[in-house]
Amino acid sequence: MTTHIPREADWDQAPGLLEGAMDLELTAQQCNLRYWLQAVPQGTLRGRPDGHDPALKVGEHMKKGPFFDALTQEYSFRALAEEKATRVLSFLVANAPDNDTMEFYSTQLLDECRHSMIFRNHLLSLGIPEHRLVQAVDEFASPYRETVLVPLEDRCLEVMRDNRDFIGGVVMMTIILEGALAPAAELSERKWRPINPAAAEIDKGAGIDEIRHLTVGADVGRRHLLAHPEDKDRVVEMIREGMNMWDELPTHQMVYDREVRFQEGLTQYADLVGDYEIWPGRRLLDTTPQERQDTADQWSDDMKEKRLKYMGLEEALV
Ligand SMILES: [Fe+2]
Ligand SMILES: [Fe+2]
Numbered sequence: 001m002t003t004h005i006p007r008e009a010d011w012d013q014a015p016g017l018l019e020g021a022m023d024l025e026l027t028a029q030q031c032n033l034r035y036w037l038q039a040v041p042q043g044t045l046r047g048r049p050d051g052h053d054p055a056l057k058v059g060e061h062m063k064k065g066p067f068f069d070a071l072t073q074e075y076s077f078r079a080l081a082e083e084k085a086t087r088v089l090s091f092l093v094a095n096a097p098d099n100d101t102m103e104f105y106s107t108q109l110l111d112e113c114r115h116s117m118i119f120r121n122h123l124l125s126l127g128i129p130e131h132r133l134v135q136a137v138d139e140f141a142s143p144y145r146e147t148v149l150v151p152l153e154d155r156c157l158e159v160m161r162d163n164r165d166f167i168g169g170v171v172m173m174t175i176i177l178e179g180a181l182a183p184a185a186e187l188s189e190r191k192w193r194p195i196n197p198a199a200a201e202i203d204k205g206a207g208i209d210e211i212r213h214l215t216v217g218a219d220v221g222r223r224h225l226l227a228h229p230e231d232k233d234r235v236v237e238m239i240r241e242g243m244n245m246w247d248e249l250p251t252h253q254m255v256y257d258r259e260v261r262f263q264e265g266l267t268q269y270a271d272l273v274g275d276y277e278i279w280p281g282r283r284l285l286d287t288t289p290q291e292r293q294d295t296a297d298q299w300s301d302d303m304k305e306k307r308l309k310y311m312g313l314e315e316a317l318v
Pocket of ligand 2: 209
């Protein structure tokens, strides 16, 4: 008997994160626990317990110098972000109004927990000894742990734990947190592809999960607001607040610093990258830190706009 793997979760057939998150429509009714058991452990993850093909080895150029700095900072930050996401998602599971959303958010919780583990464990492949792993993650992720992650976590806890606001939490995750971070993950997959193919696979796998999280989250929000139009003003206000918060956090500086280190690596190891194109018609070697960051920001704006319109929340854009 063969297991049916849906196209959007199939390693070889799934669309890219941007395309999938923009164009696909998935619901919690479809993406329940039964769907996940077949699509993810037996589909996306099959043969990739560490998020990538075990045959892909990390090159020596990744174990010190600018590429090491750029990737350890990025993956440590993301490991902590995913850990915090896992913990706050437990409140969406607790407050889910029906079995489908309860099952879906249970699977998302496990997905984020797995992402955290995979990003953290990739540091072992970069040469961090196991007994120092937790401490190293904290060190590499500082100072942005306190200035970026803690304020976002506090806001999530207020909405999801203290106010037990299920739909507020769904919109917070879909628009403010994942929506803003997903394009950075797409950029990561594209830029690491010729330099550290294991990391590119890790990002690709996380991106496949993210398509599901973003599209189902948008659908849960959309259905709720159709049934409860009285909640709309409150949710619009919450999104505006969240977007303002995002503008005030030092995330741009954080990403820019990493891109500058990455650029130094590009100069040092130009022969590894060759004519590889990060997007059609643009060689990675010809890009600048600012250009890569601006492109990811543009993707983020496009995705946010499309998803807000889908949920009937376009007022939050002005
Ligand atoms: Fe994640
Ligand atoms: Fe996610």
